[in-house]
Amino acid sequence: MRLNIHHETVYHYAAPASYSIQYLRLTPPTVPGQRVLSWKLSAPAPLRPWTDAFGNQAHVLVIDQPHEEIRLMATGEVESDDVLHLLPGAGELHPPSLYLRNSRLTEADDALTGFARSLNIPLQSGRRKGLDDLMHAIRDLVDYQPGITDAATKASEAFGHKAGVCQDHAHIFIACCRSLGIPARYVSGYLCTAKLGEEGMASHAWAEAWIDDESAAGWATFDVANRTQAGEAHVRLAHGLDYLDACPVRGMRKGGRGEALDVLVHVGEASHEPKRQTARETARRRQSEQSQQ
């Protein structure tokens, strides 16, 4: 399926900022399962490309003139395949076992570890089926409910609240996997909401876990919020140990009191007339980690 993506992020400041710097992970890679047909990322100052710690295509944006607004625009067309069975790990910057590392947002506490163990997920053959069960079990327990958690919420906290959004579902899933010794990671990306899922917004996140059995080895995807694998409605942007590694924008500024953020994301099928049903996202912290210096 060919997807048209339009993603606009605008920061406003009540008092001007004198210097801003942002790491942007707003460029989808061409990988098995998705091909980028065209992509344009624009910003108010030159973007410097770099490859981040997990091999993601990232950019640095620096604005060193006083400014009251930063407008980021990502648009393009991506062709996505239907369910891909496994994403091969070969050629990546890190071996799968790296993704057994702890991270602050995905550290499992006793409750999470106990929960993960209680499902008796087979570690060898049948792992995939077991992880499907894990996905459903998490989704059964943790309600999709915006406004309860925020970007800094840890997996264990969201699990305690029994509520959260796609980011929390992914974190909980990852925490469980790692506590069982299964490599797992966080993926940020887009979701064509018209095609799939009442839950979640066009800016989305899911998890991947490493499968290694007799038949095949690779990363399997688990969109816990939607109880599904990532398929043709999903476009990946970046991955990492948790949200902080993979979030689309992570920035810092000097000055710039009173930040207001507007995010506009539209993901639609290229063959169709673009529906003007773009939703203004209110859970704005989800896609941006921005702090004042």
Next chain:
Amino acid sequence: MDAFDEMRGPKGMVAAAYQAIAEWLYATPPDLLDDKRREAEILFRRIGITFNVYGEDAGAERLIPFDIIPRALGPSEWAKLSKGLEQRVRALDAFLSDIYHEQEILKAGKIPVGKVLNNDLYRPEMQGIEVPGGVYVQVAGIDVVRTDPDHFFVLEDNLRTPSGVSYMLEDRAVMMRLFPDLFAKAKVAPIDHYPHELLRTLRSVAPAHAGGDPVVALLTPGPYNSAYFEHAFLAEEMGIELVEGQDLFVQDDAVFMRTTMGPKRVDVIYRRLDDEFIDPLAFHPDSMLGVPGLLSVYRKGGVTLANALGTGVADDKSVYPYVPEMVRFYLGEEPILQNVPTWLLERPDDLAYALDHLSELVVKETQGSGGYGMLVGPKASKQEIEDFRAKIKANPQGYIAQPTLALSTCPTFTDEGIAPRHVDLRPFILHGKHSISIVPGGLTRVALRKGSLVVNSSQGGGTKDTWILEE
């Protein structure tokens, strides 16, 4: 347990290296030594060589006690030791280069994969970066101890931001001022060129774009850091800027200093700031000590960090037992310096042994430093041992155990006169693009309390001037 005394030797004969010191001690009346000791203290205060103690009033600055009796090593002892140190640093650097690229040592099964990749001190951010000259550890401080005339053991490797070199230099300066005659009698190798060697090393690893005249800056966490004096001292000695995170900013794939003459590009950052504070956009989001954006410049080769990020994985105490294997694996040589035998308490057998022998062992946290979180079995009370036992059982992989070594002693000026006290030695190894150099000396730390084996300044240790005698 009778410890080996470096001056008296096992047979009670004054060692050659100590000849001048022994004569001087014999000829100098104790009250004169006491006067000199007081004078030394005044000198240290005047220079301002103090360290901040955490948690105390901001005005409080303490002196590390200085012992006026030097510690000496003969030329052949030093030759062997320095060869061993050089070998060890080469192997550790090869290890870092390997684990941040091909990971051959993991594939060969010489070290468990998880011990490296899942170590908190391993930095995924380093993967695949080409660092200038292939050097990760430009400055290493390797702690060695002696148990007899022929054996040095490595106690631990310090490969992150090793400190203490300012004490090595100031101890010598004060000693030469107090006892010029003594230096006329003994042929002591000079060490004052250390800052010069350090600057040379740092400049040698500048990125190619910097050309012949790279700009080097020392990045400090700021005046509240316990080693701030050393940062200011080294920056001044090298004639480079002492910068804090707020003085630097990223622009156009480069790092700049804010100066009164406008932005100035920095090529090499000698950073005395821990990895996780370096770039708030990549590590701790709430840290204000680092430079946002630095990681992106670093990964693209626009600036050199010395030491590199992620070197801690090689000095972690749970990786330490594998260092001799690294020497064999990368260099095809037998290690010149030995490790202290170490039990990894994550191994059930090792754990069982250690728990049975706590009263004889030294137990350390794998990621601890500064002598905190450590049990010295023979010196500990029953209660302390039991408390520690509980901590180990709760988290065995967090600890290692080692036999209590009979650390060598040196004559030391104490309240009860001159008496032997246990010492260790931290030489500083500089690894540049083309060479490894070791200034002949190091920081000798001495446990001032009678019988104590803990030499850390935070735990009542002092320092001594360290002499390497020339032929």
Next chain:
Amino acid sequence: MLSRTAENLYWTGRYMERAENLSRLLDVSFRAALLPAADANPAADWQSALDILGITDAYKAKHGGINQDSVIVFLTLDTSHPYSIKSCIDQSRENARTLRATLSVELWESLNTTWLEMKNISRQSLLERGPRSVFDWVKERSHLFRGVAYSTLLHNDAFHFLRLGTHLERADNTSRLLQAKDRSLGALPPEGGTAYYQWGAVLRSVSAFRAYTQIYRDVIEPVRVAELLILKAEMPRSLRFCFDQITNALDALSQGRDLECRRLAGEMQAKLRYSRIEHLESQGVGDFLSVILNRLNGLGVQIGRDFLMTV
């Protein structure tokens, strides 16, 4: 030089000068309050001190009505607001703390000693020992600070930034003081003992009483006081003197660059250099001082842009 180092030097100088000016202001208010004249109004003198600093509201929120001891303690020891002597000395030392490689040992030790001794002054000892002895001590420590800086620092950028902070602060203070007195004393009949005493106190507060008599050899007249404190180049606390120092420091610091802050300072210096007091008086001295205060503010901001926060 690192911008942060320059900034710390600038504020070290500014805060030390501010501590001294506070002492002077407190001293003159204290004297005025002792005035045995029938129309003396101590509350008004203390009120005027708070007004000059612009912190009347903060004071009233804490203490309610004007009371001599409360005002003295508030402006000397209270560190809950930035305009006490103690707050200023704290700030001066805090800025100097990171400068130990830049400052001379003597300068640091002098400042640190001031800070340590200031810590030992309590409300009780301040009021019992007599506030004026404390004010005199602060002035002395500030003189010592400048003297030690002058004779132990290299006269390079570090010295110039220290000097810049000192004289900007002093110009600001002299302007505020004159402006406030111009307002409150302008209406007094010139012949009365009160006017003489009040203007005399103003002169004393800036160590200019003797200078006045030497230069003018005449009775104290408000217009001459204004001339002395605004236009006289040889008077160390006059605006003219301050701007000579500021432009001189900026010349050294710009190193040939065409900086906006240098232009602003030069413009004001020229104004002070070529004005006559009669002209200023006909325009209104108060208005002129308002303009100066405004410009001083702008100059401070511009110095920040040109040297301290270049990015």
